[in-house]
Amino acid sequence: MTDFRRLTGTLLAAMGLILSAPQAFAQQPDRGDEPGLIADDSYQLDPEWQKQVVYYRTTEAPGTIIISTAERHLYLVQPGGRAIRYGIGVGRDGFQWQGLVNITNKKEWPDWTPPPEMIQRQPYLPRFMAGGPGNPLGARAMYLGTTVYRIHGTNRPDTIGTKVSSGCFRLVNNDVADLYDRVPIGTKVVIRQKPEL
């Protein structure tokens, strides 16, 4: 997981090109991160955030992931005008981004090395945390391009549907495991933000 740090340099350049990078830096601690808390897998999501097959019309090919940060939904495009829709937690204001990336790596029960910017904002975070049920990255992680951002699980299912992260997209562990098994490395991921006034 040292590649987190190694990638930070290239990340900044890459983000300038393809992403509208976070501009503001919130001072408040990240309410979504609670290292060590064991995920409550019996937590019942609101119907809006439960995994379901929905009507979805798009020109993107089946297998593509489309993330709508404004809606807090992740769509996995299916054939026949349908998509599997998952509820997600997204970046807090100033930590939302958009662009086109690919899944570049996949990890089960990933370790967590919070990137330096995150440590700077939230000095109380551990420098390293081994994968497991108390890890904020949860059961699975899918790496987005060369960024520090991931689609990952969570130990805080109650944060699904909210905007609390530092730019990552979180799903409950059951959902992230389901998605993980459906998408290979190389999967196209489109991240859409709400329009600006």
Added chain:
Amino acid sequence: MMRTFRGGLLIGLAVAVLVAALAITYEFYDTRTLKRTVRRGEVLCGVNKGLPGFSIPDDKGNWTGFDVDFCRAVASAIFDDPNKAKFVPLDASERFKELQSRKVDILSRNSTWSMKRELDYDLYFPAVAYYDGEGFMVPRSRNKETSLDLADSKVCVQSGTTTLLNLADYFKANNMKYELVKFDKLEDVVKAYDTGKCDTLTADVSQLYALRLNLSKPGDHMILPDVISKEPLAPVVRQRDDDWMMIVKWTLYAMINAEELGVTSENIDEALKSKKPEVMRLVGTEGNYGEQLGLTKDWAVRIIRHVGNYGEMYERNIGEKSQLKIPRGMNQLWNAGGVQYAPPMR
């Protein structure tokens, strides 16, 4: 002398009577709904007597719902006051005749837009407010993802409806066998499904979500995402009243465009300061579209401030924030997975 005076008086009276008669006739036959509405000081909205999510009064007579809110949006555009919408509950059988005979200014009553209805009643459906269509509800335990997986199902349906005909066409076209379980009354259809006499229930999707609420275990049932028929629900106005038709049509389009541009009831004051041309035309800081409609510059601001954009109206009444929890589906914006599409305001 006396004769000329009397003659003059008679002529004067005759003229006065004629003018009064003309004025009354004009008043009575004036087809311009906007003028009549403004003079009256309220919009008369024909609505459904009670359809959860779309239009339903509470015990104090306060109306809520998607159709109700759309009418409030029209009232807001004209009067800057959503409470200037007056709701007139109408039966399904009489609704088009009552609009035709000017009992209401607008019908906002879950009515399917069809060619025959426009022709038969001299009416006009300005724009689709909600794309409905026939769909299927199944127990989650059946583990179905699409309606093409429904071969050999036992389907509960109400007899004598187009729903039944669409069902037959759909299964035939896809070479799927099924068993029909028919009832005359909708409540019997639902009861049969709830007690397991069939494993599939078909009706319009909006109705399926409402019916699911009354099942013994709503959470154990799901509505498949597919829609097998076209039921575009739209407001209705009279033909040959273009000014009014334009107001109704662009009220809906302003709400859809507002959602697409990210303008909401919460950030409308921010939107007024926007320098983005599309936002400026919507909120009236550029152009004079409002005046051209016979309204004011800020007509769309009034709508959004009082009622919200299309998405807000949807979520509050029938979407995830409501009891019904109907996913946006086809009614999502065209660039976010659905087919809701408004022409540009330029």
